[in-house]
Amino acid sequence: MSAKKYLVIASTLSLLFPATLAAETERQHGAHEHGVSQLKIALDGKLLKFELEAPGSDIVGFEHEAEDDTQKKSIQSALSMLGDPMSIFDFPVAAGCSVTASDAKFETEHEEEHEGEKHDDHDDEEGHAEFHVTYSLTCTSPGSLANLGLKFFDLFPNAKELEVEAVSNNGQIALEIMRGEKTINLSSIVAPITN
Numbered sequence: 736m737s738a739k740k741y742l743v744i745a746s747t748l749s750l751l752f753p754a755t756l757a758a759e760t761e762r763q764h765g766a767h768e769h770g771v772s773q774l775k776i777a778l779d780g781k782l783l784k785f786e787l788e789a790p791g792s793d794i795v796g797f798e799h800e801a802e803d804d805t806q807k808k809s810i811q812s813a814l815s816m817l818g819d820p821m822s823i824f825d826f827p828v829a830a831g832c833s834v835t836a837s838d839a840k841f842e843t844e845h846e847e848e849h850e851g852e853k854h855d856d857h858d859d860e861e862g863h864a865e866f867h868v869t870y871s872l873t874c875t876s877p878g879s880l881a882n883l884g885l886k887f888f889d890l891f892p893n894a895k896e897l898e899v900e901a902v903s904n905n906g907q908i909a910l911e912i913m914r915g916e917k918t919i920n921l922s923s924i925v926a927p928i929t930n
């Protein structure tokens with residue numbers, strides 16, 4: 736995904752969710768909640784974008800740089816699953832979605848992020864790490880996206896909840912999807928099928 740396109744989504748979201756975004760920023764500066772991943776979905780015409788942030792503990796069971804080969808493999812395997820939106824979601828065939836870009840990163844807390852911050856109460860062992868994932872897709876019939884299938888919880892047993900914010904020209908929704916739920920109901924933001 737290009738940085739430019741991402742900025743467009745971010746500004747759309749901040750217009751529609753000023754309060755939510757402020758809370759989000761605060762949360763990123765503090766600790767995320769283990770068990771809870773954040774998912775943003777933006778539908779703009781046929782363009783569908785996702786941003787997923789998942790605590791390292793939910794995905795690989797630890798939150799630091801890999802310290803041995805086993806951990807390295809866990810990260811690589813997680814990145815390859817997370818890097819494929821088709822493995823995380825089950826897109827309705829009728830929606831005709833195809834992936835145009837995807838990116839998955841494991842982000843540990845780096846020194847540079849702490850410049851100017853006090854280190855006294857925050858040593859590395861208490862740090863957090865997250866998987867940060869973005870996808871872009873085009874969907875020929877976005878009206879058919881009303882029920883987006885979810886495979887995320889099947890892949891990651893430690894993940895308990897997805898906090899979802901979804902936005903389109905039709906509106907915005909915030910949903911809490913708990914483990915055990917199999918779909919994300921996007922019907923209120925998906926455009927009615929008119930053509």
Ligand SMILES: [Zn+2]
Binds near residue numbers: 767790
């Ligand atoms: Zn954490």
